Amino acid sequence: MTQKQERYRSYSSYLKEKYGEKVYKLPVNLPVSCPNRMEGQGCSFCSGIGTGFEAAPANIPVKEQLIRSREKIEKRYHAHKFIAYFQNYTNTFLPLPALLTYMEEALYCPEIVEISLSTRPDCIRDDYLRAFDDFRKKTGVEISLEIGLQTVNYHTLKKVNRGHGLAEYLDAVQRISCYGFPICTHMILNLPWDDMEDVIESARILSALPVDMVKLHSLYIPKDCLLYEDYIGGRITICPKEEYLDRLVQFVIHLREDIVIERLFSRIPEENAAFSNWHTSWWKLAQLWEQRMEEEDLRQGCRCDYLNGAALRRWGL
Numbered sequence: 227m228t229q230k231q232e233r234y235r236s237y238s239s240y241l242k243e244k245y246g247e248k249v250y251k252l253p254v255n256l257p258v259s260c261p262n263r264m265e266g267q268g269c270s271f272c273s274g275i276g277t278g279f280e281a282a283p284a285n286i287p288v289k290e291q292l293i294r295s296r297e298k299i300e301k302r303y304h305a306h307k308f309i310a311y312f313q314n315y316t317n318t319f320l321p322l323p324a325l326l327t328y329m330e331e332a333l334y335c336p337e338i339v340e341i342s343l344s345t346r347p348d349c350i351r352d353d354y355l356r357a358f359d360d361f362r363k364k365t366g367v368e369i370s371l372e373i374g375l376q377t378v379n380y381h382t383l384k385k386v387n388r389g390h391g392l393a394e395y396l397d398a399v400q401r402i403s404c405y406g407f408p409i410c411t412h413m414i415l416n417l418p419w420d421d422m423e424d425v426i427e428s429a430r431i432l433s434a435l436p437v438d439m440v441k442l443h444s445l446y447i448p449k450d451c452l453l454y455e456d457y458i459g460g461r462i463t464i465c466p467k468e469e470y471l472d473r474l475v476q477f478v479i480h481l482r483e484d485i486v487i488e489r490l491f492s493r494i495p496e497e498n499a500a501f502s503n504w505h506t507s508w509w510k511l512a513q514l515w516e517q518r519m520e521e522e523d524l525r526q527g528c529r530c531d532y533l534n535g536a537a538l539r540r541w542g543l
Contacts, residue, residue, distance in 0.1 A: 233519045234478055234526040237439065237488040245339055250303060251311040252295040252338075256328055257284040260316040261349065262389035270386045270456075271414070273448035273498065284314075288331040296335060309340040309370075318345040318354055326357060333365060340368040342410075347373050347398035348390045359405050370408040372441065373398055378428045382419040387452065396435070403436035410439035410488060415473045417445060418462040425473045426480050433482035433530055440485055442477070443492040444470060444511070446502040454500055467504040471515050475524065483527025490515065 241249040262268045282291045292310060299305050310332040317325065329341055343358075350371070358369045373395065377383060380391045395411075402409050411432055415425050432440060445464060447457045456462045465473070474490060481487070491508040503511060519525070531539075 233516060233524070234487050235484065237486050240439075240486040245307050247307060248303070248305060249307045249309060249339065250299045250305045251309045251342065252292050252299065253282075253311050253313045254288055254291050254328075254332065255282055255284045255286075255314045256288070256312060256317060256320065258315050258317055258320050260346070261319055262316075262346070262387070265389065267387065267452055269388055270452035271417075271445060271447070273451055273494075288328050289334045292332060292335045292338070296337065306337060307339045308335070308337050309342050310335070310338050311342045311344070313344050315344075316346050316349050317343045318349040318351075322354055322357055325354075326361065329361060333367065338367060340370060342370045342372060344372040344374070346390065347375065347395040350398035350401055352401060355401060355405050355407070358407065362407075368408070370410060370439075371402055372410040372412060373402075374412045376412060376414045376443075377417055377420055377424060378431045379417075379420055379424045382417050382424070385419050386417065399435050399437060408438045409436065410441055410486075411437050412441045412443060413477075414443045414445050415477060416465050416470050418464060422473060422476060425477050429477045429480035429530075430532060432485065433480070434533060437485060439488050440481065441488040442474070442490050444503055446492060446494045447500040448494060448498050449500050450498075457500055464501060467506060467511070470504075471511070471518060474515050475518055475522075476529075478519075478526050479524050479529040481526055482530050482533075483525075485526075487526070 238248065260268060282294065288310075292308075296308060299308070310329075312328070320328075332338055332341055350373075361367075362369050375395045376386070376388065378392055383391055399409055399411075413428055413432075415428075447453055447464075453462065457464075478487065491503060491511050493508050494502045496502070
């Protein structure tokens, strides 16, 4: 077992445990938008093309997108099992029959063992969840849902023009958990208006909920996002690299130990970025973070001592 896997529960290890071998995600880009864009300009940190900087054009059929990506991954990693990752924008913002058709098209690749749907908490509804449950029972293919939250600070959610608050996220998680779909939550640990207390409280709230996975983002500033002008104009600042590493340490040690951590940092192509990862490669940042965890002998969940009647334990009851 590697050092990294000893310090936190990694996504690669989780997939290997679940499916018996390494599993790789294949991105799928659907012709869909986001309700936040329909009603305004979208989240202030989001690029005009969403998160699909390296995704295929949405007009390419799902089957063809998957075949292209699978061939590259198979050749490089000798992989045999894959997740169809409906990644860009808000995938449950499609009419349900259309979304189910795209999901069925993904199964033309027999090596697909899971479909992962990226969405927003205000685009989760019971009829969609019932249909996903029927799809899973009919096909035997797992369905997981990735929910963008970014922060539990509802004041910050408003500042980044997120278009929803904390309540919608809590509602979505409770509804999804009734069906047993794996839930992954996306979090940004260095939004300009958040501090260390917000980061720790984010870990605490996720730990108190039926959340299975978390995907962590280090905030980047695309050149075509709403935050760009504020960033280059000096109206917002991003915390230094050392502080981000501190935040990441504190988030992980306060996070429930069984929650899978899918990613520690995010990245964006250099030509699209006004700011990304302090001009440091993601693997170097991960190395620095692991070094801190090792030096202080810290592990995921080692400070998760606040659930299930913490005051009773403190008083020996």
